[in-house]
Amino acid sequence: MAILHIGSVPTAIISLLVVVALILSFVMLGSHWIRNHIYAFAAESWVIGAISVAVGIYAHIPELYAIAALTVVVRGTVMPLLLLRISDDLDLGREFTPVLRPSTSLLVGAGLVVFSYAVADRIASQLGPIGTVALLALTAMFGLKLIGFAMLVLRSGAFSNILGLLVIENGIFLGSQILVPGMPLLLELVILFDLLLIVSTFGLLVRYLKTFAGTTDTRDLNRLVG
Amino acid sequence: MAWVLLAVAFAVLVLAVLGSAAFRSVTVAERLNAAAAVVFFLAIVPLLWLVPGAGETALDHEILLDPFGVWVLVCLACVYLASSIYGIGYMRWMHEEVDRLHWYYALFAAFALAMFLAPIQNSPGLYWIAIDLTTIVSAFLVGFQRAPESIEAAWKYIVIVSAGLSLALLGTVLFYWAGTATFGPVYSMTWANFAIMAPKASPDLLLVAFLLVLVGFGTKVGLAPMHTWLPDAHSEGPAPVSAMLSGALLNCAMLGIVRYLNVLHHTTLFEDARTVLIGFGVASLVVAALFITRQSVAKRLAAYSSVEHMGIIAMGFGFGGVLGVVGALYLMLNHSLTKSLVFFGSGNMMHAYNSKEMSAMRRIGTWYPFSGGLWLLGAVAITGAPPFGLFLGELTVLRGGLVSHNPWGVWVMGALLVVIFIGFLSHFVSMYFGSEPLHVPTLKLPRLNVAPMAVIAVVIVVLGLWWPRPLWEFFLGIAHHLGGA
Numbered sequence: 182m183a184i185l186h187i188g189s190v191p192t193a194i195i196s197l198l199v200v201v202a203l204i205l206s207f208v209m210l211g212s213h214w215i216r217n218h219i220y221a222f223a224a225e226s227w228v229i230g231a232i233s234v235a236v237g238i239y240a241h242i243p244e245l246y247a248i249a250a251l252t253v254v255v256r257g258t259v260m261p262l263l264l265l266r267i268s269d270d271l272d273l274g275r276e277f278t279p280v281l282r283p284s285t286s287l288l289v290g291a292g293l294v295v296f297s298y299a300v301a302d303r304i305a306s307q308l309g310p311i312g313t314v315a316l317l318a319l320t321a322m323f324g325l326k327l328i329g330f331a332m333l334v335l336r337s338g339a340f341s342n343i344l345g346l347l348v349i350e351n352g353i354f355l356g357s358q359i360l361v362p363g364m365p366l367l368l369e370l371v372i373l374f375d376l377l378l379i380v381s382t383f384g385l386l387v388r389y390l391k392t393f394a395g396t397t398d399t400r401d402l403n404r405l406v407g
Numbered sequence: 408m409a410w411v412l413l414a415v416a417f418a419v420l421v422l423a424v425l426g427s428a429a430f431r432s433v434t435v436a437e438r439l440n441a442a443a444a445v446v447f448f449l450a451i452v453p454l455l456w457l458v459p460g461a462g463e464t465a466l467d468h469e470i471l472l473d474p475f476g477v478w479v480l481v482c483l484a485c486v487y488l489a490s491s492i493y494g495i496g497y498m499r500w501m502h503e504e505v506d507r508l509h510w511y512y513a514l515f516a517a518f519a520l521a522m523f524l525a526p527i528q529n530s531p532g533l534y535w536i537a538i539d540l541t542t543i544v545s546a547f548l549v550g551f552q553r554a555p556e557s558i559e560a561a562w563k564y565i566v567i568v569s570a571g572l573s574l575a576l577l578g579t580v581l582f583y584w585a586g587t588a589t590f591g592p593v594y595s596m597t598w599a600n601f602a603i604m605a606p607k608a609s610p611d612l613l614l615v616a617f618l619l620v621l622v623g624f625g626t627k628v629g630l631a632p633m634h635t636w637l638p639d640a641h642s643e644g645p646a647p648v649s650a651m652l653s654g655a656l657l658n659c660a661m662l663g664i665v666r667y668l669n670v671l672h673h674t675t676l677f678e679d680a681r682t683v684l685i686g687f688g689v690a691s692l693v694v695a696a697l698f699i700t701r702q703s704v705a706k707r708l709a710a711y712s713s714v715e716h717m718g719i720i721a722m723g724f725g726f727g728g729v730l731g732v733v734g735a736l737y738l739m740l741n742h743s744l745t746k747s748l749v750f751f752g753s754g755n756m757m758h759a760y761n762s763k764e765m766s767a768m769r770r771i772g773t774w775y776p777f778s779g780g781l782w783l784l785g786a787v788a789i790t791g792a793p794p795f796g797l798f799l800g801e802l803t804v805l806r807g808g809l810v811s812h813n814p815w816g817v818w819v820m821g822a823l824l825v826v827i828f829i830g831f832l833s834h835f836v837s838m839y840f841g842s843e844p845l846h847v848p849t850l851k852l853p854r855l856n857v858a859p860m861a862v863i864a865v866v867i868v869v870l871g872l873w874w875p876r877p878l879w880e881f882f883l884g885i886a887h888h889l890g891g892a
Binding site for chain 1: 530532533536539540543546547550553554555556558559560561562563565566569570573574576577580583584587588591592593594595596609610611612615638639642643698701702703704707
């Protein structure tokens with residue numbers, strides 16, 4: 182398995198960044214103010230950009246600088262601004278729809294991360310000594326994925342659905358920067374573009390929901406059953 | 408020659424998208440779209456003869472032309488042609504939307520374009536992106552009518568499918584990672600490279616990656632229990648869109664699952680992976696049987712029948728072997744054609760009786776002897792009764808199952824097919840022979856809304872009576888390539 186062969190200082194730096202990204206997803210899970218949620222997402226994207234730069238420096242993959250710049254611009258700046266605009270238009274302040282209290286949500290999130298670690302450890306044990314960074318990346322990838330799904334399930338505001346999906350996407354992107362930094366550049370670019378497209382689509386559809394269905398709470402979307 | 412035709416097919420779709428958006432005229436857009444569909448059909452069908460058996464790549468190995476991909480394109484071309492012609496008549500009923508109707512045609516062609524791009528991708532990553540694009544474009548088509556139900560369906564569709572596809576993306580990344588052990592950190596992501604590296608990769612990692620991909624693309628295919636978006640999206644969009652979603656898009660997503668299954672062919676996981684696929688197929692049949700029996704809305708009935716068909720096709724590929732794969736491939740085309748016919752019929756009757764509910768549609772044979780008769784014929788065909796193509800396909804899949812590693816699947820499938828047959832047709836018995844309707848329909852159906860149904864009816868009867876030998880051999884080639892033989 183081609184794993185980053187890097188010294189202990191780079192390992193520590195990248196590990197730290199991954200942990201920060203993971204903690205930011207807990208901020209999102211625990212916060213019910215939409216604005217804080219978006220800021221945490223933006224911060225997480227910047228951290229992922231920093232991870233790209235760090236991997237680029239230590240693994241000598243200069244393409245990653247371009248990816249990092251794009252991540253910061255698209256994921257860290259344009260997308261949060263877009264989301265802020267949508268939330269202002271819809272006059273969203275607070276997510277009033279959580280199924281669980283914030284503290285319980287955080288506990289659920291912790292459980293999911295532990296589970297992710299168990300899965301990652303199982304895979305890693307078969308691959309032989311793969312190093313802390315890869316194990317951590319795998320854990321963060323699965324962990325962010327599950328936290329994103331938890332956000333989809335535990336909150337019913339249409340806007341929170343978008344944010345949940347973005348956390349999932351961030352997790353995949355974070356993991357792929359560390360595990361497969363050599364993944365074709367074209368693919369990463371197209372995925373970024375695709376993400377931008379999908380966020381715009383979501384934004385448009387949320388407005389339609391508000392205008393034509395009269396609600397942005399997905400629990401009220403119960404016309405179609407059976 | 409094959410590449411020229413492929414380029415032509417691409418070009419006409421792009422022209423149709425741009426033209427429809429630019430001219431802002433409904434008349435221009437509907438003609439442009441229909442013309443594009445005709446040219447697209449004429450460009451794609453000859454590929455059946457021209458495609459090299461082992462597949463060929465072009466454009467720096469980004470584009471792949473192989474028999475399986477061509478077959479999915481043929482299904483797409485048939486549905487696109489039929490629904491473009493039917494759509495002209497159908498969309499003229501939407502007088503209130505006339506100002507933005509040209510957008511419908513632009514989106515419709517864009518939807519076909521996105522689906523065209525999926526089967527010809529040589530990179531699993533770009534294939535994923537093409538499938539994601541189909542979701543974005545078709546969500547707008549589903550929500551085109553702006554009724555609360557349509558918007559609700561579009562929202563559920565895009566959230567559930569995006570969440571599902573994110574799993575598939577994670578699986579794709581893990582597959583690529585597994586390959587770095589063989590190829591080093593940088594290599595080109597292609598189906599062929601994945602198949603080369605799989606036997607040497609860690610089985611646990613491959614298993615996780617495959618399950619993620621299967622659940623991810625399975626969401627798009629509508630395999631139960633990830634099917635929940637499907638009845639909503641298929642029933643709330645305009646009828647031509649329903650036909651495209653069901654007849655063309657599901658096949659495009661199934662192609663991804665089969666290609667990933669093929670990646671595992673020489674690994675120890677192959678049998679388990681096939682059994683899991685059969686498990687999803689059985690789940691889909693169970694869900695379809697339950698919801699078909701208790702259904703009250705005409706288009707949702709057809710939508711659950713799509714879940715059923717995708718379940719059977721998944722089981723065909725899961726059984727594997729020559730017969731399983733050949734049967735599944737034959738089902739793909741027959742599903743596309745028959746499902747379009749049934750959705751067209753539902754769309755016509757919805758407008759004739761001014762209701763989505765089957766309880767409002769009564770004595771259809773009295774008021775619409777010809778088009779109603781075609782719809783009934785489609786309903787009989789869709790349940791897998793002879794003498795229609797779906798019957799031959801299902802029979803072949805069942806035969807394939809008997810000689811597979813999972814013969815139990817055959818008995819479950821047989822029993823559920825009987826339930827679905829009875830459940831589906833009992834609705835049609837009430838619609839054709841029930842009491843007098845409350846409102847007598849007066850709508851006269853335009854020719855454009857009936858002609859495609861008649862043509863499809865003829866084709867599915869022919870395909871049910873005669874399985875062309877060259878087509879059988881074409882399938883054998885694919886089955887051989889997919890490790891069936």
